[in-house]
Each structure stands twice: as structure tokens, then as C-alpha cells.
Amino acid sequence: MLTREAALLLISLSGWTLFVSILLYQPFLFLASFFLQTFFATYILLASRRLRSLDVEGLKVERTVEPQRVGDKTLLKVRLHVWFDSEQRLFVRVVDKPPFGTRIVERPSNPEGIIGAGESLESSYTLEVDPSISLARFRKVILLIHDPLKLCYDARELEVASDIIVPVGEQLVGAAYTKLPAPWIRPPMGLGYRGLVGYDDEFSGIKPYELGDRVRDIHWIRYAQQVDEEELVAKKYVKKGEVTLHIVVDCSSSINTGENAALLTDISILIRRLCQTAEEEGNPVQFWLLNPSLSLDEKISPRRVFSRIAIEQYIARVFPSQGREEEQVVEEFSRTLTGSSMVVFVVNPPSQNTGIVEAMINACRMVGARYIICVPDVASYVSRLEGEVSRLLQLDRQFKDDWLSRFSEPGSVIEIGKGYAIDVVKEAMRRGVEWGLG
Amino acid sequence: MGSRLVDRVLLAAVLLTPLLMSIDYLAKIMLTPFVILGCISLLSTYLPARYQNIVIPLIYLPAITSLVILVLERRPYFLIDLAGGYLISIPFIAMIGIVKSTSPRASVLSYVTSLTSTYFIWAVAAQARGEGSHLFLALVNMFVDRQAWERVQPPQYFAALAALSSIALVIYSWRVYGSTLVREQGEVFIYSATAASLAVALTVLYSLVFTDSVALGLIVAATLTIAATLRAGVKRGWGRA
Structure with a gap:
């Protein structure tokens, strides 16, 4: 390609040669201009040819x-x-x-x-x-x-x-919350019964004001009564038929599978799409990250995570870690879970936290919550399926089958194939709804 | 150190033709105070920033003085001399442009401008000397009388000097603007310079036998330019960049 400089140079020299030869003809002026134009045109021809033939493998x-x-x-x-x-x-x-x-x-x-x-x-x-x-x-x-x-x-x-x-600071999260228009977090009204949609909000009590609560929900009268405590109080609502989507991600080292962390990428896509679907239906999302490297506040989100920025913040915390998760998470999970909850487990067994996941699944069974277990098809993430790799994959498959056979509820297991995370979300939601109807 | 000296010698060779022609036309004209003032006042615009307080009076004082003389005393010659001074400063401004240029394009265009304007002023000065008139009036006369351009012919050594300067210019551009790869990729420069010199030599030889050498030169230059443009290619939208 010619540079801007070269194009302007050629245009100027051509114009000058024409001007000198037609209006102000003097042999020495013409020859000087002709020489310069010929030189630069030939130079560009040869230089561009040389550039094209360069070997730039390195x-x-x-x-x-x-x-x-x-x-x-x-x-x-x-x-x-x-x-x-x-x-x-x-x-x-x-x-x-x-x-x-x-x-x-x-x-x-x-x-x-x-x-x-x-x-x-x-x-x-x-x-x-x-x-x-x-x-x-x-x-x-x-x-x-x-x-x-x-x-x-x-x-x-x-x-x-x-x-x-992009890591998101607390200030930005706060700013994003205040910018949200009120209808955005509301479920759609008057659309009749849908699998994951409630009908209306019902006042169920008060709670301390948390970051993310709407200003309009602050209970000003109660706040005025207890102003000495200097703590804002917010009204608490429960939606009839509301389904809280719990996303449990086992962040053990086993999720670091595939080239360029392909499984991690798929898990990110899966979580993002799950949150998007829940948001469209007007349902809250809560994260449970089984990651021993994080503090309790970092791994368990507040009940309502509806900001896209906050969601990304939790997705950013999904990274492979070493160590076993504490039982405290299971206890907290059991306390939070209700019969109207839907839980999506993202896990790649065997891992150090398989026992914790099992305990959480049992908690779901006890309260009657719907759950979907998303496990990766590890073979789709491995490029060479021969020799020792093949034998390891067989072992992995055998373990997964054994482990999953304990959870006999129909449609509770979905496999994530490499690059098919989006399809998995649709399937997970469909099964969740069918289960609810059943 | 040696490299910088060579660059300076080359720059001097580039400036040689316009400089010698300028000296030649300065010797032909009558240098009155207002001619010199006109020349200096335009050239003073290139003084460094700390001399800005000198530049403004240098430009305005001669101009206002000559205007006042024209209006009050009805004598236009001071203003005409001043205009002549402005005229003769043009080649020097172009030469300063060569020295100050930061790209091959600026350098080449300043050189062509200096060469053309020097010849232009030289022709006007030669005509003014022949008529015994002021430089600016000679310029007006030459524009009115087109045949006057044919009456003045520059000496032949200008052609040799222009050839030397042109070659010096391409070598200077290559050495100064050619990044640090000039030695490694020197063959492209050598082939191009040789091809351009051969084209000029062939055109000159052709002109000895035929009369349409200018047309031949234009065809060769245009063909090469179009070929270079098509071969290298032009990025869509570079003009907006």
C-alpha cells in the first residue's frame, strides 16, 4: 500500500511536471522534475515488490x-x-x-x-x-x-x-444500581402464569437496607422511629411464585480443562446466559462459588444480583483453586433454599468439593427445590484422544456416570459440550420449567 | 560525525543551483533599500520565536512607510520596490523549506519550488535589466507580453547544476529520512536512481533526434506513476486519515 505521504508526493510531482512542461517550459526544470518523479515511482514499485516477498514467519x-x-x-x-x-x-x-x-x-x-x-x-x-x-x-x-x-x-x-x-469497583457497582430504572428489576405483570414468573409483590416485613435496594423501598417511617441507631431500614417483598435461581459453581482445579481454559470460558457463557434468562423472567439470582480462595462475602452473593456489572464481578471470581470448601457454605445454602428455588450446579467431578456439592444437592431434595447439574463432556475439551489420555477420559466418564446415577430425578443432569454452553442454558431452563409443572 | 558532514555537503549541493541562480539574478537587479527591506521582512518570519518582537516592525514598518509615501507624496516606486523585494525572497523561503523539511515529500516539493521560483525570478530580473525598469513592473510586462519569456534563456550550466542538485537531493532524502535500514535495503535505492538517470538520459538523447521528447517524458513518468500506484495499491479512505 502507498502511504499518504507517497500518494501526495506522486500527485504533487505529476502536477509539477505537467505545469513545468506546459506553462513554464525550461529543459532543465522539466528534466529535474522528470528525474524526481521517475525516481520515486520506480522506488515505490521496487520497494513494494520487496515488501511483498518478505518472509515474516518470525x-x-x-x-x-x-x-x-x-x-x-x-x-x-x-x-x-x-x-x-x-x-x-x-x-x-x-x-x-x-x-x-x-x-x-x-x-x-x-x-x-x-x-x-x-x-x-x-x-x-x-x-x-x-x-x-x-x-x-x-x-x-x-x-x-x-x-x-x-x-x-x-x-x-x-x-x-x-x-x-474488567474488574468492577464497589463505587461503580453502587453507581450502576442507582442508574437502573425501576421497571427493569420488576417481573412482567399481567402475563399470566409462566414457569419462572411471579404475579405480584407482597410486603413481608422489613430488613436492614443493603446496597442494591431501591431508594423507594426505604421504610422512612420506621427509620424515623429508630433514627438513633442510624441504620436505614428497607421494606422486604416476596413475589408470589417467584423463583430464585441459585447458581452453584465448583471452582476446583478440575474446571481448568481444555486448551485456553475452554471449559472456564463455557462456564462464563453459561452463567451469563442463565442470569440473562432469569433477568428476562424477573427472577432474582444468587451465586454460590465453591472457591476456598474467596471470603464468605465474596463467594455468596446477596439474594438479588441483577446488575450486569455485579454478575461479571462474580463470573470473574470463577477461577480454578486448590483446597476444600468449608461446610459453612452448605449450612448457609440450606438456610436460604426454599421450595420455590431453582438451583443450577456447575461441577466437573471428581473434585475436592464433590462432597460439598453432594450435600447441597441433598439440601435441594430435602426442601423440594428443583436442581439441574451441569457437567462437562470432558472428551469434547481434549483434542488428542489417544493412549493414556483416552484411558483417563474413560475413568473420568465412569466416575461421572457413577456419581450422577445417585441423582435419579428425571432431567436433572445436562452435559456441557465444548462451545454449546448457550444451548445448555435453554435446555436447563426448559427442564426447570417442566419439573415445576410436573 | 563523518555522516553528518556528508549530509551537510549533500544539502549544500541541493541548495547550490537555486543559490547560484539567486546570486545571478541579485547581481542583475538594482538593489534599493526598499527591495532589501521587502526581502528581509518576509525572510524574518523564519526567525526563532524569541525574535518575534523584531518581526512585526520589520514587516509592518516598510509596508506602512511605502503606503504613506504613495498616498501623501504620490510616489509609487517605494511600494513597487517593496513588492519586488517580496518577490525575490520567494526562492530563499523555498530554500529554507528544504533545510527545515521533515519528510521526503516536503523536501522534494521545497526543492522543486525553489528551482522553479528561482528560474522565474531570474527570468523577470533578466527582463528588468534589459528594459531598465523595476523588477515588479518587469513581471507585469512579462505577463502581458508572453513572447518576453522566450527572449530570456538561462545559461546552459544551470542544466548541469540542476542535474547535480537533483541527484544530491535523492541521496540526501535517502540518507536523512530513510530510517536506519538504508544500508540493508540500499539496492532498492540504487536500482531506482539508476533507472531514473537512464530515463533522463534516454529522454535527452531522444530530444537530439526528435522534437516530441517532452511528450515522451510525460508518457514515461505517467506510466511509471500509474504502475506504482496500482502495484502498491492505495488504501481506501487514506485521504480521511
């Missing part, structure tokens, strides 16, 4: 993204490291496409330079993330390989995919 790009919080803004500091595993040197310009939902606030520093023969290029820029975005998905990096005079270039695209879950 071109490598590494991207690191560092999230930062500045005031109420979420910024991503992106660093690109470009190098060329060759003795040959190239002059390159790095162009990174900002992901959806971000905008550049600080232009790339040092985006061009020499690479190769031990030299590398470090470029960095800053993006501001839209508050509604919680996942920044970076894709290709374009390298423009220039000739020495930078009159033409050859563009090479390198796939450098990186998905960044």
Missing part, C-alpha cells in the same frame, strides 16, 4: 493488558511487545484495534520502530472502558511493514486474542 506480538481505576473510570493500559526472530531488520508500525465498548484516551506511544536482529518494539496506549462493558475482547494486531523512506507498506495481520474481564 514476527511475534505479545499483548498485556492492565486494568486501572481512575476516579469512576475503568482504564485499560495496553502494552504491545513486537519482535522478529530473524537476523533481518524491519521497520514496522503497530496498529491494535481497540475492542468493542472501549475508546482510546491516550494515543499509542512509540508505535513504530525497528525490529529484528535483537531489537524489539514496545508500544503502549490507554483505553477507557464503557461502564456497561465488563469484557474487553482484543483480537488482531496489524503490523505495517514499511520501506526505509516510509512511502509504502505491507500490512500483516497477527491473531493475538486476549479477553479481559
Whole structure:
């Protein structure tokens, strides 16, 4: 490709040669202009040919993204490291496409330079993330390989995919709550009975005001009566027929399955879609993350998690961890669970927390709550199915079958195949509703 | 150190043709105080920022003075001389452009501008000397009388000087703007310069035999330019970038 500089140079020289030859003809002026135009045109021809024939197999790009919080803004500091595993040197310009939902606030520093023969290029820029975005998905990096005079270039695209879950600070969560329009968290009214939908709210008492409660639900009269305690009090409502969706995720090391954490990605998609479906139906979601690395407050969410940002915050906490979960989670789970609850277990047995999951399933059975167990089809996440891997997969399958056979309720087990998480959600919800009707 | 010296020598070679032609036309014209003031006042705009308080009086004082003389004393020659001064400063401004340019395009266009404007002023100065009139009046006369351009022909050594300057310019551009890869990818430059020199030589040889050498030159230049554009390709929307 011609650069802007080269195109303007050729246009200007052509115009000048025409002007000199037609209006102000002087042989020496004409020949000088002719020489320059011929030189630059030939140079561009030869240089572009050379650039096309370059072997750039050794071109490598590494991207690191560092999230930062500045005031109420979420910024991503992106660093690109470009190098060329060759003795040959190239002059390159790095162009990174900002992901959806971000905008550049600080232009790339040092985006061009020499690479190769031990030299590398470090470029960095800053993006501001839209508050509604919680996942920044970076894709290709374009390298423009220039000739020495930078009159033409050859563009090479390198796939450098990186998905960044944007961490959300408490301030932003609070801000997002206050921005929500009131009807958004209400269930649809007057639509008749639907599997997961209630009819109306009923006042059931008071409770301490929590982050996320609507301001209109503050019980001002009661607050005025107990103003000495300086604690806000909110009205508590229960929906007739409301179904709380409990999402239990076993964050043991066994969820780290597949290339590029493919199972983790599918679990994220599954959770996101489950939350979306629950939100559409106007039902609350509660998270139970069996992750010993987290504190109790971090692993058990409040009953109502309806903010997309808060959901992403919990999804970000789904990561493989070592150790066994405490029994306290089961106790808390049993206390919270009601007959109208629906529980989705995401688990990859065998794991250190299989016993805990089993206890939670038993709690569901005791109160009569519906539950769906989502287990991955590990074979779909493994690319080579031969030798020792094949035998291990057989063992895994055998264990899973044995373990799942203990839960004989119809339709309580769903397999997650690689890349089919969205279909699983539809199936889970359908089975949940059918169960409810049954 | 040696590299910088070579660059300076090349830059001097680039400036040689317009500079010698400028000296030649300065020797042809009558340098009155207002001609010199006009030339200096335009050139003063390139002074560093700390001299800005000098630039404003240098521009406005001669202009206002000549206007006042024209209105009060009805003598236009000071204003005409001032305009002549502005005129002769144009090639020098273009030469400053070559020195200050930061890209091959700026450098090449400043060079072509300096060369053309120097020839233009040289022709006007030669005509003014022949008529014994002021520079600016000679310019007006030349625009009115088109045949006057054919009466003045520059000496042949200008052609040799222009060839030298042009070659010096491409070498200078390659060395100064060609990043640090100029040595590794030097063959592209050498082939291009050789091809361009051969094209010029062929056009000159052609002109010795035929009369339509300009048309040939235009066809060759246009063909190469179109081929380069098509071969390299132009990104859609680069004009908006």
C-alpha cells in the first residue's frame, strides 16, 4: 500500500511536471522534475515488490493488558511487545484495534520502530472502558511493514486474542444500581402464569437496607422511629411464585480443562446466559462459588444480583483453586433454599468439593427445590484422544456416570459440550420449567 | 560525525543551483533599500520565536512607510520596490523549506519550488535589466507580453547544476529520512536512481533526434506513476486519515 505521504508526493510531482512542461517550459526544470518523479515511482514499485516477498514467519506480538481505576473510570493500559526472530531488520508500525465498548484516551506511544536482529518494539496506549462493558475482547494486531523512506507498506495481520474481564469497583457497582430504572428489576405483570414468573409483590416485613435496594423501598417511617441507631431500614417483598435461581459453581482445579481454559470460558457463557434468562423472567439470582480462595462475602452473593456489572464481578471470581470448601457454605445454602428455588450446579467431578456439592444437592431434595447439574463432556475439551489420555477420559466418564446415577430425578443432569454452553442454558431452563409443572 | 558532514555537503549541493541562480539574478537587479527591506521582512518570519518582537516592525514598518509615501507624496516606486523585494525572497523561503523539511515529500516539493521560483525570478530580473525598469513592473510586462519569456534563456550550466542538485537531493532524502535500514535495503535505492538517470538520459538523447521528447517524458513518468500506484495499491479512505 502507498502511504499518504507517497500518494501526495506522486500527485504533487505529476502536477509539477505537467505545469513545468506546459506553462513554464525550461529543459532543465522539466528534466529535474522528470528525474524526481521517475525516481520515486520506480522506488515505490521496487520497494513494494520487496515488501511483498518478505518472509515474516518470525514476527511475534505479545499483548498485556492492565486494568486501572481512575476516579469512576475503568482504564485499560495496553502494552504491545513486537519482535522478529530473524537476523533481518524491519521497520514496522503497530496498529491494535481497540475492542468493542472501549475508546482510546491516550494515543499509542512509540508505535513504530525497528525490529529484528535483537531489537524489539514496545508500544503502549490507554483505553477507557464503557461502564456497561465488563469484557474487553482484543483480537488482531496489524503490523505495517514499511520501506526505509516510509512511502509504502505491507500490512500483516497477527491473531493475538486476549479477553479481559474488567474488574468492577464497589463505587461503580453502587453507581450502576442507582442508574437502573425501576421497571427493569420488576417481573412482567399481567402475563399470566409462566414457569419462572411471579404475579405480584407482597410486603413481608422489613430488613436492614443493603446496597442494591431501591431508594423507594426505604421504610422512612420506621427509620424515623429508630433514627438513633442510624441504620436505614428497607421494606422486604416476596413475589408470589417467584423463583430464585441459585447458581452453584465448583471452582476446583478440575474446571481448568481444555486448551485456553475452554471449559472456564463455557462456564462464563453459561452463567451469563442463565442470569440473562432469569433477568428476562424477573427472577432474582444468587451465586454460590465453591472457591476456598474467596471470603464468605465474596463467594455468596446477596439474594438479588441483577446488575450486569455485579454478575461479571462474580463470573470473574470463577477461577480454578486448590483446597476444600468449608461446610459453612452448605449450612448457609440450606438456610436460604426454599421450595420455590431453582438451583443450577456447575461441577466437573471428581473434585475436592464433590462432597460439598453432594450435600447441597441433598439440601435441594430435602426442601423440594428443583436442581439441574451441569457437567462437562470432558472428551469434547481434549483434542488428542489417544493412549493414556483416552484411558483417563474413560475413568473420568465412569466416575461421572457413577456419581450422577445417585441423582435419579428425571432431567436433572445436562452435559456441557465444548462451545454449546448457550444451548445448555435453554435446555436447563426448559427442564426447570417442566419439573415445576410436573 | 563523518555522516553528518556528508549530509551537510549533500544539502549544500541541493541548495547550490537555486543559490547560484539567486546570486545571478541579485547581481542583475538594482538593489534599493526598499527591495532589501521587502526581502528581509518576509525572510524574518523564519526567525526563532524569541525574535518575534523584531518581526512585526520589520514587516509592518516598510509596508506602512511605502503606503504613506504613495498616498501623501504620490510616489509609487517605494511600494513597487517593496513588492519586488517580496518577490525575490520567494526562492530563499523555498530554500529554507528544504533545510527545515521533515519528510521526503516536503523536501522534494521545497526543492522543486525553489528551482522553479528561482528560474522565474531570474527570468523577470533578466527582463528588468534589459528594459531598465523595476523588477515588479518587469513581471507585469512579462505577463502581458508572453513572447518576453522566450527572449530570456538561462545559461546552459544551470542544466548541469540542476542535474547535480537533483541527484544530491535523492541521496540526501535517502540518507536523512530513510530510517536506519538504508544500508540493508540500499539496492532498492540504487536500482531506482539508476533507472531514473537512464530515463533522463534516454529522454535527452531522444530530444537530439526528435522534437516530441517532452511528450515522451510525460508518457514515461505517467506510466511509471500509474504502475506504482496500482502495484502498491492505495488504501481506501487514506485521504480521511
